[in-house]
Amino acid sequence: MGFKPVKVGICGLGTVGSGTFNVLQRNQEEISRRAGRVIRVEQIGARRPNPLADTNGTQIVADVFAVARNPEIDVVVELIGGCDVARELVLEAIENGKHVVTANKALIAVHGNEIFEAAQRKNVMVAFEASVAGGIPIVKAIREGLAANSINWVAGIINGTGNFILTEMRDKGRAFEDVLAEAQQLGYAEADPTFDVEGIDAAHKLTILASLAFGVPLQFSKAYTEGISKITADDVNYAEQLGYRIKHLGITRRTDAGIELRVHPTLIPEKRLIANVDGVMNAVLVDADAVGPTLYYGAGAGAEPTASAVIADLVDVVRTLTADRDNRVPHLAFHPSRLSDLPMLPMEEVETAYYLRLQAAENPGVLAEITRILADQQISIDAIMQHGTDDQLVPIIILTHVVKEVRMNAAIKAIEALETISGEVTRIRVEILDAN
Amino acid sequence: MGFKPVKVGICGLGTVGSGTFNVLQRNQEEISRRAGRVIRVEQIGARRPNPLADTNGTQIVADVFAVARNPEIDVVVELIGGCDVARELVLEAIENGKHVVTANKALIAVHGNEIFEAAQRKNVMVAFEASVAGGIPIVKAIREGLAANSINWVAGIINGTGNFILTEMRDKGRAFEDVLAEAQQLGYAEADPTFDVEGIDAAHKLTILASLAFGVPLQFSKAYTEGISKITADDVNYAEQLGYRIKHLGITRRTDAGIELRVHPTLIPEKRLIANVDGVMNAVLVDADAVGPTLYYGAGAGAEPTASAVIADLVDVVRTLTADRDNRVPHLAFHPSRLSDLPMLPMEEVETAYYLRLQAAENPGVLAEITRILADQQISIDAIMQHGTDDQLVPIIILTHVVKEVRMNAAIKAIEALETISGEVTRIRVEILDAN
Structure with missing residues (x-):
């Protein structure tokens, strides 16, 4: 227990950034009892303070790149979102020998191969538990908990907004547009709801899950994506009469011909546990050869659920600081030299x-x-x-x-x-x- | 990837031992792509070969202690069950500087404090994922995945036999004794079903979960245990009329006065996801301050589900071989010098x-x-x-x-x-x- 505190720089102080700062402060003692050393926020990169977080006494710099260059910082937490600046920021942090924790699903799904290669070269970790299904430790479960298994398929409710809309349509017979408008008012859905309801957000997450499950490089561009905007109350009703529920699922399955990677509305038997996951909650069902089906359920978004995953990653990074690189958990579950070249299956072949x-x-x-x-x-x-x-x-x-x-x-x-x-x-x- | 194979000795070649051997053989390539090195079964300690496992070519010795003393062995996998011999075996393996993986819930719940202290002294790991809820990676989820959180409570369906009996009673209106007899015929329940239906098996697992969640020493003797043998079909019916289901739950909750540790039949609202976990399946629901409720579902027993957890532990052990001891995940989630002395609450105070x-x-x-x-x-x-x-x-x-x-x-x-x-x-x- 004679270790120095680990010094963290948080880039981005929006909802998740504030949540991460707050949970680190509130649970500091309990976290350090687990991690074996103190995790201290040394610097925050943000244009302005956020009233949601009591950051008095913590240095705030407007330029997030200053955090990535700060020689005092051990780990950079990227919570600014988006792809372009986030990519530059993460690559610069890696170049400076810093470990990275990110909640950015688009960044990992689209630029993950490049980022992990850079991290491998510089002998640092890039952790991304928060990028899939928020607070559910699904990256850890697949990458470590199921390490004994040959995984058959993964199916997940991995967009809370979409699941909220479908749940309301079923429970109250409401129309899609009606519920979407409410979700936007409640702050679940963005003003531009395309990422959520058209399945792009889910496809980012599914791309990551597929790589973890099957040991293939990230291939977001190969994902088939279909949204829920054409589902009618009639479809929900007919499905129910037939003993099914409609869920917006991300599904990835390994077949002899290749890997399926698809997001679309799906009828599933109402008796399945995952059919009963309602509202904004997420769940991921994994079928694997030794363990059989396992399911992981929890909040897929929100300030503190996402912070829970970000901080779990921080603790993991802290723990591997003394580990030999080749003994660390590989970014995509499989050692980079031993990824699979199994092709992604075009939708027509599914x-x-x-x-x-x-x-x-x-x-x-x-x-x-x-x-x-x-x-x-x-x-x-x-x-x-x-x-x-x-x-x-x-x-x-x-x-x-x-x-x-x-x-x-x-x-x-x-x-x-x-x-x-x-x-x-x-x-x-x-x-x-x-x-x- | 220049590491030598890790040499494993499996003690006990019953259902779980055979399953572990078989999964290690079948998925050897995929496991080594994840672990970064080959995990090889060097020796088996068992009175005789088991036709369930094709162990031809693997050395079998009748004396399990010979495995714990074998200088070639890096990790001893204890799958003999029971408390007395298993305790001696594990302590001897530790004394000889070997890491240990065990699926033995009674051993950990009753002798875990002594075992972890010995392991700490000898700088080895004792991993026990398979001891709670079989193939569900719940130990990892609580110990690592939720490391950011202050955990409020844990409630689990952690005995498959009991859940099978209650499910049959509800679905088919059958009597307890009737279903128990069938479970014994199906091989779910032991000839002496006391451990399952009286909640002792669940109390072993709950004791472990409580220590992981709250950072207290293992205190099996403080668990309150009540079985399901007095539940009648009438109770199941009345509960249903009131909107509840009866489940045999292990519940541990942190209160200001102390920690609740109790196994008993419980009415829970039928709308809860965990109320819909049926048959022999297990599920653990965790409520924590940052992430909120998360649930973990899967097979709680059986040869290959348990093997899945045993092998995940093996991979973890392999990964930490080069890590500084104080940087490893602590046995009971919290560093041993920083456990809590919060008392266990007597049932009268719950x-x-x-x-x-x-x-x-x-x-x-x-x-x-x-x-x-x-x-x-x-x-x-x-x-x-x-x-x-x-x-x-x-x-x-x-x-x-x-x-x-x-x-x-x-x-x-x-x-x-x-x-x-x-x-x-x-x-x-x-x-x-x-x-x-």
Whole structure:
């Protein structure tokens, strides 16, 4: 216990920066009893103080790069967000021999390969637990807790805003736009909600999870991303009648042909524990060969949950300060010289089951036409539901068995070309999420 | 990556020993890509080979102590179970400078303080992830993942047999004895089911969780333990009508007066995620000040799930081989010189809500008598349910608000002394499990 305090520089004093500062102060004694030494915030890089954090007595500099160059600082905590400045800042900190902790999912997903290579060269750690699922220690769980396993797949509710919207749509029968407006008022969703509801934020996190699970380089550009803005209250209802819930899932799965990497609305059986994760909460379900399914649940965002992960990383960094580099936990779980070159699978090659909703004219031949098209594409039907209505258009719901996406694309194109079908076919993928 | 293979000796080749051997063989390449070096089983200590594991080519010695003395062995994996021989074996391995990995919850809960002190003296690690909740990396989550937090409480379904029995009772209306007999046939429950259904196994695990969460020495003898053998199908039904499920929970909570450490059947709201953890699965819910509630779910027992945790520990041990001792993760999460002396709270001092079921004679004054007794003990009533019946005895169900156990004991004693009350009062504690 004869170690000197570790000196930390926090860059960015917004919500997460303030939360990190506050938790470090409040739990200082308990954290040092665990870490074996004091973790002290030596300097903060921020344009101005934040009333959310009582930073009196801590030096604040306006230039975050001054923190990365400060010879007194051992660890730089990057909490400014965004990609461009954050990338420069992190690379400069590494170049100066400093360890880095970041909560920045976009930065890691897009520039992680470059950053980890630089860190490897300079013998420093870049820790990023807070970048995926906020306070849930999912990076640690996959990278260390499941180290014995060959992982089959990972499926996660990793965007709280999207899950809040889908939960409200189901619980209260509300429309997507209506709940989104409320989420924006509550501060869950950004003014520009695209990152959340179109699945980009989730795809950043999923990209990181895929690399940790399968030992492949980060490949954000290969992710398939589909948002929840087209889900209707009707779909939520029909799903429920069939025993399913609709969740916006990030799914990554290893197959012999390659790795699936996809974010989209998904029907999952209501009996699955993850189907019952509601509101803004996150959860990640991992299926692995030895342990089977494990699930990790908690707050995926917010000042103090994210701070919890940032500080856990700080403690980890502190602990490895005396460790030989090659004995440290590798950034992407697998040693950099032993990553896999398994390709990412294009969406057309992915195999999954489907929920289809279509509007058909009242016409005795229409079901025959549809089922013929599906049969031509070798798509077999699991369930079919035709709802009575007073309208001239009858909604038809079809659940299919597993088939390759390229075949389903062809079938949908053919169905939409039928004269008896009105508008576009709604297609939502279905995952049973049972153990392999 | 220039390290030599790490040489492991496995003591005990039963279910878990065979599973550990098999997973190490099957996933050898993937594990070494993560760990940075090969983990090789050098020797097995077992009376005889086990057909479940293809140990051809691996040296098997009948005397497990020979493994602990083998100068070639770096890490001894103790999987023989029980307390006496296991304790001697682990202490001898430590004395010989070997690191130890164990899945033995009884050993850690009862002899952990002595073992960790010896390990500290000899500068070796004793890792025990597999001792709590099987394959769920809960020790790592609490000890490292939540290191930033002041933990409020931990509540876990940490005995799969008990959870299987309660799930069957609820789903199928079966009686306790009936399901227990099936669990024994299925191999879930031991021939002597006491450890499982009376909560001793859960109390071992809870004792470990409490020390990790609150930084106190292991104190198994202070645990309050109550089994599920008195739960009836009626209780399960009434609980459901009131919006609750009955789970056999281990609960440890930090209060100003001391630490609660208790295993007992518990009513929890059916909406909680942990209320939906069914069958033999385990889950641990942790409430902490920064991150809020987090939950960890997975298989709590079985050959390969337990092996998953044993091998994760092996990888951790391998990684810390070059680390300074004081920079390692402390055995009980907090540095041994900085443990807390917060006392364990006797059960009489615990505050909780209650479900009471009593059989009253059809008598207009009986409710007045009961509510008077509760009022005398300052116990306020949350809900009351009196079921019509053709019998002369009417079942009365009462949910109370939170009160100190000592007051409830007095109230129950007074109620049982009433002439209008038949037999004993059934008392099941109620926990809402909301965030602090």
